[in-house]
Every structure is written in C-alpha cells, then in structure tokens.
Amino acid sequence: MVQTIEQKIWTNAALFPNKVAIKSGMNFVTYRQLCDYVLSAKNHFELLSFYKKNGAIIIAAGKQMGFMFAYFGAHLAGLTVIPIAVETNPTRFKLIVNTVNPLCVIGFEERNIEYPSLSLKEFEQLERIDSSNFNEFPPLNNIADILFTTGTTGVPKGVQLTHANISAAARNINQFIGNAVDDIELLSLPASHSFGLGRIRCCLTKGATLILLGSFVNVKRIFKIIEKENVTGFTMVPASWNYLRKMSGNQLSQYANQIKYIEMGSAYFSSDEKRELSSLFPNTRVTMHYGLTEASRSAFMEFHEDEAYLDSVGKASPNTDIQIFDEQGNILPFYTDGEICVKGEHVTKGYLNTLNDKTFFGEYFRTGDWGYKNEKGYIYLKSRIKELINVGGMKVSPVEVEEILLTIPGILDCACVAIPDPDNVLGEVVKAFIVKAPCIEIFFEKITEELIGKIEGYKIPVVYALIDEIPRTQNGKIQRVLLHDSDC
Amino acid sequence: MDEKIIDIIAKILKVSVSEISLGTIIGDIPEWDSLHHVAIIVEIERTFDIKFKPEDLMELEDVSDIITLIKGPV
Numbered sequence: 001m002v003q004t005i006e007q008k009i010w011t012n013a014a015l016f017p018n019k020v021a022i023k024s025g026m027n028f029v030t031y032r033q034l035c036d037y038v039l040s041a042k043n044h045f046e047l048l049s050f051y052k053k054n055g056a057i058i059i060a061a062g063k064q065m066g067f068m069f070a071y072f073g074a075h076l077a078g079l080t081v082i083p084i085a086v087e088t089n090p091t092r093f094k095l096i097v098n099t100v101n102p103l104c105v106i107g108f109e110e111r112n113i114e115y116p117s118l119s120l121k122e123f124e125q126l127e128r129i130d131s132s133n134f135n136e137f138p139p140l141n142n143i144a145d146i147l148f149t150t151g152t153t154g155v156p157k158g159v160q161l162t163h164a165n166i167s168a169a170a171r172n173i174n175q176f177i178g179n180a181v182d183d184i185e186l187l188s189l190p191a192s193h194s195f196g197l198g199r200i201r202c203c204l205t206k207g208a209t210l211i212l213l214g215s216f217v218n219v220k221r222i223f224k225i226i227e228k229e230n231v232t233g234f235t236m237v238p239a240s241w242n243y244l245r246k247m248s249g250n251q252l253s254q255y256a257n258q259i260k261y262i263e264m265g266s267a268y269f270s271s272d273e274k275r276e277l278s279s280l281f282p283n284t285r286v287t288m289h290y291g292l293t294e295a296s297r298s299a300f301m302e303f304h305e306d307e308a309y310l311d312s313v314g315k316a317s318p319n320t321d322i323q324i325f326d327e328q329g330n331i332l333p334f335y336t337d338g339e340i341c342v343k344g345e346h347v348t349k350g351y352l353n354t355l356n357d358k359t360f361f362g363e364y365f366r367t368g369d370w371g372y373k374n375e376k377g378y379i380y381l382k383s384r385i386k387e388l389i390n391v392g393g394m395k396v397s398p399v400e401v402e403e404i405l406l407t408i409p410g411i412l413d414c415a416c417v418a419i420p421d422p423d424n425v426l427g428e429v430v431k432a433f434i435v436k437a438p439c440i441e442i443f444f445e446k447i448t449e450e451l452i453g454k455i456e457g458y459k460i461p462v463v464y465a466l467i468d469e470i471p472r473t474q475n476g477k478i479q480r481v482l483l484h485d486s487d488c
Numbered sequence: 489m490d491e492k493i494i495d496i497i498a499k500i501l502k503v504s505v506s507e508i509s510l511g512t513i514i515g516d517i518p519e520w521d522s523l524h525h526v527a528i529i530v531e532i533e534r535t536f537d538i539k540f541k542p543e544d545l546m547e548l549e550d551v552s553d554i555i556t557l558i559k560g561p562v
Binding site (some may be wrong): 087144214216217218219220225235239240242245246247248249251276392422425452457458 | 494496502512515518519520521522523524526527530542543545546547548
C-alpha cells in the first residue's frame with residue numbers, strides 16, 4: 001500500500017529536517033521548513049470564506065516556492081488541484097474554469113476572473129507553522145489532481161488522479177531510475193505537465209534535493225548550476241537535448257561522471273539519438289519513459305541495458321502491466337498489432353464528467369496508441385490513434401488550431417498536420433493547409449499575426465500551404481493521412 | 489544592422505520592437521524561452537548567411553552580445 005506524497009515528505013522531514021528540499025536561485029527550504037510552509041498553506045486555505053472540503057482550485061503551476069507550498073497545502077486541506085500553465089490561452093482557460101467551477105484561482109491575478117483570485121506570492125509570505133506533530137493526510141482514494149490534456153477534438157479532457165495514483169507513479173519511477181536520497185536534481189521542465197510535476201513528486205518523496213530552473217534558455221547558467229550545486233540528475237524532453245546540442249555542442253557530457261541519471265520523455269527520440277546520448281554518458285543511467293498523463297511513465301528503458309531494443313519504448317515499468325488488446329477487448333499474443341493498454345496503481349480512475357465506458361478494457365487503461373509486444377516484454381509503438389502534434393513535447397490539437405484559423409476572414413476551410421521541424425529542433429511543428437475564398441489574397445504572415453494572442457506561440461503554424469480542397473471522408477472527417485503524404 | 493536584429497527578435501517573440509533593447513537579457517521576458525531562442529538564432533543565421541559555433545552561442549547573455557557576435561563573422 002502506498003502512502004500519500006505529503007506523508008512521505010513528512011517522513012523525510014522527520015529523518016533529515018535540515019536537508020535542503022527545494023532550491024530556487026538564492027532561496028531554499030529544508031524538508032522541515034517545506035512541511036511548515038505547506039501546513040501554513042493548508043491552514044490558509046481552510047480559513048478562506050469560500051473554502052469547502054473536496055472543492056477544486058486552479059493553480060498557475062510554475063517553478064516558484066509559492067506553487068510548491070500551495071500545491072501540497074491544498075492537498076492537505078482536502079482540495080483537488082488543477083495545475084495549469086500560466087500562459088494558458090484565454091479560450092482553454094475559460095473551458096477549464098467552466099468545467100471545474102473552482103473555489104478560487106491562484107496565480108492569475110492579471111486575468112479578469114469571476115472567481116476569487118489569490119496570488120502565489122501570498123503563500124510565500126505566510127508565517128511558518130511547526131509541522132513536526134502533524135499527521136492528518138488525505139485519503140488515498142480522494143482526487144488529488146485533475147490534469148487537463150489536449151483532447152483530439154480540441155476540447156480539454158480532465159484526467160482525474162487520486163493520491164494513490166500520483167504516489168504509485170512516483171514510487172514506480174524512483175524504483176526504475178534508482179533514485180536515492182543523495183540525488184540533486186535540476187528541474188527545467190514545466191511544472192504544469194505530467195512529466196515535470198512527476199519529477200517534483202519523485203524527488204521530494206525520495207528525500208532528494210530539487211533545484212528549480214526558471215528557464216532553459218541560458219545554457220551557460222545551466223552549466224554553472226550543474227557545477228556549483230553538484231547536480232546528479234537531469235530531465236529533458238528531446239527538444240531540450242536538441243537545444244543543448246545547438247547551443248553548446250557536447251559540453252553537457254563534461255559532467256558525465258557527475259550525472260548519475262537522466263530521464264527523457266514526452267516525444268519521439270530516434271534510436272541513433274539514444275545511442276549517441278548513451279555514448280556521451282557511459283556511466284549514467286540514461287532512461288526514457290513512455291506514458292500518458294492518464295498512466296504516467298507506464299514503460300521505461302535504459303539506453304545501455306536496452307541497447308538492442310532502442311527502437312522500442314521499453315518494457316512495462318515496475319508494478320505495471322502492459323497488454324495489447326484487439327478492438328473487442330481480447331488480449332493479443334506477442335508480435336500482434338493492437339491497442340496498448342496499461343494496468344497499475346498509477347492509472348487514472350477516468351476522465352472528469354465522462355461516462356468512461358470506452359476508457360478501459362477491464363482494469364486496463366486504453367492508451368489510444370497502436371503497437372505490439374515481443375516475448376521479452378518490449379513494447380513497440382507503431383502509430384498514434386490520436387492525431388496530436390507534438391511540438392517539442394507540447395501537445396497541440398490540430399482541431400484547436402483549425403477552429404481559430406476558421407475565424408479569420410478569407411479562410412474557407414483548413415486542416416493542420418504535424419510535419420518534421422525544418423530546423424530539426426522541436427521534433428514536430430504545425431503545418432496548416434488553407435482553402436481561401438476566391439478572389440481574395442491571403443498572406444500567411446497576416447494569418448500568423450491574427451493567431452498571436454489567441455493561441456499559444458508553439459501552436460501557431462510554422463508552414464502554410466494553399467490547397468483547393470481539404471480531403472475528407474464521407475462523414476466529413478479530415479483525412480490527415482492524405483495531407484501528410486501531400487507535397488503541397 | 490542593430491535594428492534588423494531587434495526586428496527579427498521582436499517578430500519571433502511576437503512582442504513589440506519597443507520591448508527589445510540592446511540591454512535586454514536573454515530569457516528576461518517570458519516569451520524568450522528556449523524554443524524561441526533557437527528560432528531567433530536560426531533566423532539570424534538564415535538572414536545573414538552565417539553559422540554560429542556552439543561555444544559562441546553559449547556565451548550570449550543579452551541582445552548586444554548577439555549583435556557583437558554577428559558583426560564578427562560578417
């Protein structure tokens with residue numbers, strides 16, 4: 001039986017109260033101080049006039065101390081947290097707010113919101129409360145977080161994760177990577193996504209030290225921190241690695257003997273790239289996960305150990321079972337293509353406000369990914385049933401971009417697909433096919449200008465093409481495969 | 489040349505030119521993240537038909553550093 005993330009942090013505070021838990025620039029908190037501030041945040045929530053146990057709150061998930069205190073404090077107060085990126089576009093923000101009807105919204109003071117609004121700063125300014133005798137942790141089956149994913153229809157889907165789910169995921173990840181109490185991890189990933197948020201939980205439940213890096217942009221600063229803080233762990237999406245390569249060549253490998261582990265994830269990374277990274281870090285555990293927000297890190301591989309299977313997505317993570325199912329829900333034999341399905345304590349109980357009758361085959365979560373398994377348990381991903389575009393690890397729904405494009409005068413129809421990033425950095429970028437109204441000139445630069453502020457920058461198409469007609473099925477569904485094959 | 493580089497940076501970050509000065513530090517404004525930084529570098533390389541070395545890119549701290557770096561190889 002797992003314990004809640006908060007209970008584990010409390011245990012760590014009892015074991016080594018003066019150890020640094022989180023460091024951000026010049027600021028840091030020890031494990032005891034972290035618990036004290038989290039307890040203050042809990043009390044702060046409970047004193048608010050609109051507080052209601054089991055209510056939901058939306059928090060701008062960033063790499064500030066205030067977020068850490070508010071996030072864990074909300075859990076202790078029996079609240080469900082919806083962590084979202086501070087730059088979330090207004091349409092998505094409104095959809096999420098309307099879906100969860102939160103008690104309050106934290107970290108979005110600049111937006112005009114009808115709900116009570118709090119700042120993250122106020123959680124940093126709370127008086128510490130002695131937490132050493134506190135022991136009331138939330139029930140494991142309560143919903144801890146709801147993470148909104150990019151649904152293929154463009155409507156965000158709320159993934160409900162219980163305290164047991166998020167704690168089991170952290171346990172599985174730590175077990176595979178081999179995380180230890182003396183780890184010092186540099187976190188550059190966004191805290192609003194499953195990968196980054198998961199790393200925070202992994203480090204703090206293990207009693208490691210987490211160094212928060214606001215931005216990945218300054219490579220010189222990253223190297224300075226790795227050196228100064230004696231960083232032993234590092235996490236990246238493939239786009240981060242491409243960025244480091246572009247900006248600094250192989251210089252990260254000068255820390256090869258210092259860095260004990262690397263975790264990669266969130267986007268495609270070729271076998272050649274895996275081989276190259278593992279050769280630069282011969283003594284490091286270089287790992288990569290396959291997973292979804294709904295079933296975090298369901299499979300793992302280590303580039304040295306799994307050298308012969310680098311074209312797979314690895315094997316089921318510890319305490320996890322992966323099976324391949326046919327469309328009728330039958331388990332398929334090895335080497336037979338079907339839907340990849342996952343079972344484990346880390347798997348979501350289902351989507352918010354959804355019937356969920358098609359979410360599972362029995363206890364197995366249906367990933368929507370297509371592939372097969374070999375006799376050694378390696379999973380091979382063949383295609384995504386879903387059509388999301390993966391821009392440097394950020395998922396883009398083509399439908400969301402298309403809906404905005406169609407509001408621009410002169411655009412009669414459109415369709416967006418993924419294309420390889422021409423600059424070979426982001427993995428994929430968005431390409432838009434546009435059907436324009438007759439006798440009207442369309443300038444792609446003007447389209448880009450129209451999109452600014454309406455959707456996030458990474459969702460804006462990088463390449464445009466004019467087309468006479470968008471290929472559709474008889475039911476009107478866009479045939480994106482034909483567009484992928486098109487030379488337009 | 490200074491204006492052209494500032495134009496490129498502002499265009500890629502999708503901010504007003506007035507928000508960018510020679511002293512603007514890379515990463516100081518929220519829009520200037522790693523993804524946009526690469527886009528800026530690639531666009532400058534394309535515009536001026538040059539290729540930066542990784543060791544030079546690593547030393548960049550602000551807009552004036554970018555300009556100085558370009559004036560070198562051009």
